[in-house]
Amino acid sequence: MDVPRCAVTVDLVVLTIRSGRLHVLLVRRGEDPWCGRWALPGGFVRPDEDLHDAAERELAEETGVRQPAAHLEQLATYGDPRRDPRARVVSVAHLVLAPDLPEPAAGTDATEAAWVPVDEVDGLAFDHDRILADGLDRARAKLEYSPLAAAFCPPEFTVAELRAVYEAVWGRPLDPRNFHRKVTSVPDLLVDTGERRSEGRGRPAAVFRLGDATVILPPLSRD
Incomplete structure (x- = not known):
């Protein structure tokens, strides 16, 4: 039996409050696909990593923040076969909440990283608009209870x-x-x-x- 090949990534919805407004961390992609478009930070899971370790690594690389300085929880899994034109890629998104996060630095495959007010975000790469919307819904609902x-x-x-x-x-x-x-x-x-x-x-x-x-x-x- 042939085993189908499928890559796994982690994407991060990193939220913080700056000047009284809710911001999300975005990176501008420096390579195809979606070169030049804003996206959520993240990356491929390494062969020797579990999902939580991959999310912690990406969080540290993108923000300089390490556990337990931030709240990190698994959000949802996204597996539409057409979500990434390069290959079949399944993303396990994580929600990150933390105070006073520093100015971000762009990673190896990004040209820019920035905190952007969530109400100004539109047209992200891949299916990241949906992932961000789901992360915001989760955060807003959990604050109730x-x-x-x-x-x-x-x-x-x-x-x-x-x-x-x-x-x-x-x-x-x-x-x-x-x-x-x-x-x-x-x-x-x-x-x-x-x-x-x-x-x-x-x-x-x-x-x-x-x-x-x-x-x-x-x-x-x-x-």
């Missing part, structure tokens, strides 16, 4: 800083008082460090770190 938003924050943060993450990812303003009441009422979600931080007018804000809660119940609403 999990503490994933803290992945965009430093280890210690104020409620206002956490709210800014939700507003950037969801793309809408939230009522400050309602948000504060909801997140501080979830058992073990936030732990008060006892520190206080001045954020402008008014009394200094409490500084928190993430607690042990893994689920937000009831879920937070985007409305």
Whole structure:
């Protein structure tokens, strides 16, 4: 029996918040196919790698970030036979969330790398528009019922800083008082460090770190 040949890649939806806006890391391809087009970073899985190791390697090569400095999870698998004109290529996409990621440097097969606001992205190479859309849907949905938003924050943060993450990812303003009441009422979600931080007018804000809660119940609403 002949075994069909099929290459495997990992593609990364790397999200961070810059100047209050949600950004995604893109690279401009320097070779065919899609030479000159923006794409998600990624690459072929090496023969001696498992998928997670390949994703960690590509993340480090493209951003300089190594685990556990970023949240990394498998997103979905994409296997349309026509997605890559070179060969049958199956991509296992991963979602990456991290705060304060540095300016990127282009890899070996890219001419440019940049952080781009997600609402300005259009016309990516391959099927990367779909992969990005799926990554954004996953991130936005998980913020409703999990503490994933803290992945965009430093280890210690104020409620206002956490709210800014939700507003950037969801793309809408939230009522400050309602948000504060909801997140501080979830058992073990936030732990008060006892520190206080001045954020402008008014009394200094409490500084928190993430607690042990893994689920937000009831879920937070985007409305």
